[in-house]
Amino acid sequence: MRRRARIDRWAGRAAAGPGPLVLPGGETVEALARHLEGHRLAPRVGSRLARGELEPAVGQAGSELARRLIAAHRRCLAEETLLGEVLGDLGCRLAAKGIPAVLLKGSDLAARVYRPGERPRNDVDLLVRPGDLGGLGEVLRTAGFEPDHPAPARARAHWFAVTWRHLARPRVQVDLHWDLARPGRARWNVDALFGRAEAVPDLPGLSRLERHDLACHLALHAVAFHGAFGRHLWWLDVHLLMPLLDRERLAARARATGASVAWRVAEARARELFAGEAPELRGRAGAILRLAWRWEGRGDVRSGRWLVAALAVDPPWGLLQVAADVARRGLRGS
Numbered sequence: 001m002r003r004r005a006r007i008d009r010w011a012g013r014a015a016a017g018p019g020p021l022v023l024p025g026g027e028t029v030e031a032l033a034r035h036l037e038g039h040r041l042a043p044r045v046g047s048r049l050a051r052g053e054l055e056p057a058v059g060q061a062g063s064e065l066a067r068r069l070i071a072a073h074r075r076c077l078a079e080e081t082l083l084g085e086v087l088g089d090l091g092c093r094l095a096a097k098g099i100p101a102v103l104l105k106g107s108d109l110a111a112r113v114y115r116p117g118e119r120p121r122n123d124v125d126l127l128v129r130p131g132d133l134g135g136l137g138e139v140l141r142t143a144g145f146e147p148d149h150p151a152p153a154r155a156r157a158h159w160f161a162v163t164w165r166h167l168a169r170p171r172v173q174v175d176l177h178w179d180l181a182r183p184g185r186a187r188w189n190v191d192a193l194f195g196r197a198e199a200v201p202d203l204p205g206l207s208r209l210e211r212h213d214l215a216c217h218l219a220l221h222a223v224a225f226h227g228a229f230g231r232h233l234w235w236l237d238v239h240l241l242m243p244l245l246d247r248e249r250l251a252a253r254a255r256a257t258g259a260s261v262a263w264r265v266a267e268a269r270a271r272e273l274f275a276g277e278a279p280e281l282r283g284r285a286g287a288i289l290r291l292a293w294r295w296e297g298r299g300d301v302r303s304g305r306w307l308v309a310a311l312a313v314d315p316p317w318g319l320l321q322v323a324a325d326v327a328r329r330g331l332r333g334s
Contacts, residue, residue: 004296007035008232008273014045015236016274020055021045021062029065036069040233044118046073077117079171080110083124086143086172087203090126093139095205101136102127102197104177104217105237108208111201113240120233123163123173126206129190130178137176140164145174180217185224185309187258212250215241216259219266224312227305228265228292232273239270261285262312265292284311 010024014036023032036042046069048054056066087107094101106121128136133156137147145164156162160179166172180188197207209217218241222234254260265288268279281289288308295304 007032009276011036011039011041011045011232012273012276014048014054015041015232016239017276021049021057021066023057023061023065029061029068033065033068037072038231040120040231041236042069042072043076043120044073044114044233044236046070046076047115047118049073073117076120079120080116082169082172083107083121086166086169087124087206090124090139090143090174091200091203091205093143093205094136097135097139099128099132099135099139100194100197101132101206102194103200103203103206103208104180105221108200108214109237109241112208112211112214113237113244119237123175125161125175125177127177127180127190127193129194133176133178140174140176144168148173181220181225185258185313186216186220187256211241211244212246212253213257215245215250216254216257216263219254219262220257220259220312222269223262223265223288224309225305227295227308228269228288228312229296229304235266235270235273238266239274242267242270258313261288265289265312287311 006024007027010022010032013019014021023029033042036045045054046066049056049066050070050073056062087103090101104125104127106119107124110119110121126136144166146167148163148165156178160182161175161177164174164176179190180186180193193209193213194207196210196213198210200206200208208214215238218234218237222228222230222238226234250263251260254263261284264281264285268281268285268289269292271277272279279289288311291304291308291311
């Protein structure tokens, strides 16, 4: 077994499997910690160690690694407290203005399938209807945020989200979405998403995606947007969400949104990393898995992401839409 596959399997067991945290032979504490940190799994493993679900490896190296991972868990707890304060304030402001907003990705998953201090995130992702963007912009400015983009209206014409950063708390930023994907990469109906959205416990004024919408969005984000290679945290999200899903409803929603191929890839990656199962996929899904394995660990390989996005699109003409979208972005950049 290759070294990377061996460390991946060890990290998957540490994040989701039973038993003591046995260190793989020949690996240093620094290498193992960096692997977990790079894939954003360190807080999850640190939480399991702090709760006694995992026993630290025997010896000084095991104790050193456990201390480092538990510290990552505690930092994640502190960040959650900060983001929770911001979300609570934003929820109250939005409710007062009568503007509905839907929590996306990490801010939803942190409470839905993780325990406190296990799911790190860089920002808060919110989805609003396009017609509410102006009102929400006013709310964000009043709450102390400013957009990163110098021309938000122009960004709105060419993208699907824009980042707002808190002036007094630079660590806090909001990714404001008015859609969930670029043209050709998915088929989302924003009004339908709001119609199926659920209330968020303890956060009045905010809602979250229905769980099958969430599953399709996670798959499309990780596969069709990020190329199916990158942080293993995305596959842990899928692994923990899978027990909550109805297979027939998921298949129907994936067909409706264009996420069928992306979901097959996401499920295979999750089962490979966190359930120890060897994926056996053919066709486009199999090709994506092979490409992801080749490119993982090489940084942001844009050509790889674009090729995977084209392969992941359900209808054949989606390939042309993705190519045209990439070409337009290149022309605007030049």
